[in-house]
Amino acid sequence: MVAIDQYNISPEIIKVSKHHIEVDQIDNDARSIIQRLNKAGFKGYIVGGFVRDSILGLKPKDCDVVTDATPEQVNSLLPRTRIIGRRFKIVHSRSGRKITEISTFRSSSQRNTQKSNKGLVLRDNNYGNIEDDAFRRDFTINSLYLDIEKMEIIDFVGGFKDLQNKKLKSIGDSFERFKEDPVRILRAIRFKAKLSLDLDKKLEADMKKLSYLLKEISSGRKYEETLKMLLTGNAELIMTEMNSHNLLEHLLPLTKDFLNSKKDKRFIYNALKNTDDRYKKNKSLTPAFLFSVLLWPALVNKMGGITSKKTKLHNISRAASLILKRQNENCFIPGRIQQSIKETWELQIMLLRVPEKSKVTLKHKRFRAGYDLLLLREDSGENLGGVGKWWTEKISY
DSSP: OOOGGGSOOSOEEEOHHHHOOOGGGSOHHHHHHHHHHHHTTOOEEEETHHHHHHHTTOOOSOOEEEESSOHHHHHHHSSSEEEEOSSSOEEEEEETTEEEEEEEOBOSOOTTOEEOTTSOEEEOOOBOOHHHHHHHSSBGGGOEEEETTTTEEEESSSHHHHHHTTEEOBSSOHHHHHHHOTHHHHHHHHHHHHHTOEEOHHHHHHHHHHGGGGGGSOHHHHHHHHHHHHSSSOHHHHHHHHHHTTOHHHHOHHHHTTTTSHHHHHHHHHHHHHHHHHHHTTOOOOHHHHHHHHTHHHHHHHHTOOOOTTSOHHHHHHHHHHHHHHHHTTSOOOHHHHHHHHHHHHHHHHTTSTTTTHHHHHTOTTHHHHHHHHHHHHHTTOOOTTHHHHHHHHHHO
């Protein structure tokens, strides 16, 4: 935990003339939530990514709310809400398909905090005030609070200045903060890539020292973090950063094994570039296709090549199960996603069976994913006898 007395707790107040965030930029649902909280006698602010990205002139993905109301009080006050989480309780407020996250100010007290024997925080639902909460956050750039009534940013830790200077700094001792939650190491990589930040030297050194603690994080949580890193428009750079900081062995060990191969690296990075391009064009992205690409070299290595239409589908299915089982030891992929990956891989054989099986293949529910993977293989230098061109002409009619 961070000792507040190491900071000047008189916050800097940043006026709109400096931060340039306008009222009409604020999400309507978040604004309504804060207004209802304030009317009921509580205080509510917008915090984190929305404030950070808006200051930099980027389009924020989320608009999170923080308040002095407990999760139970928020849940009873607002409609269509539910409390989630055990490690940290938060409230989700639903409006149609959109969810707004509402958290309660956290305290520096460790009264109800549970830690593992390695220092990882397992459960922590101690509530405090805005000052406490500011020093509990991970990086200074994420500890900026927007008061929507005054349109002022409240900054206790110098995050606004760090944003202006393009610096990523930990709040408190980065060694201790990474021990509390090693996922912060992955977040540091993501912020560096997304926002073009320079890492504080001690922070970067501590990342390397403590990266081994990522093996203590649940495989399900690592899956969610992997999606955040690779499906948000900066996949190429993040993959390079993760590889250089020796983080892939804890998330994508089977992918790491093949980045030393010029051919496989080209294939993977072509896919990541396409993923980034699709994100920037607001095109759909799916975890299934991402993992079918990242794990494809491992499947090919297991099978000894997948270029013949005579290859048995059950052989691919069996090899796929082994590959996915090993991947799940580090980063668990949900069952329905695993099934989609298998079907996309099996389609690589079905797509070779032209023209005799083309009608059946064309109707397959994973056809588009299989076709895209086939084109990616050819674009990366694999010789499949021009079958990609055949299918492109087939579906263009």
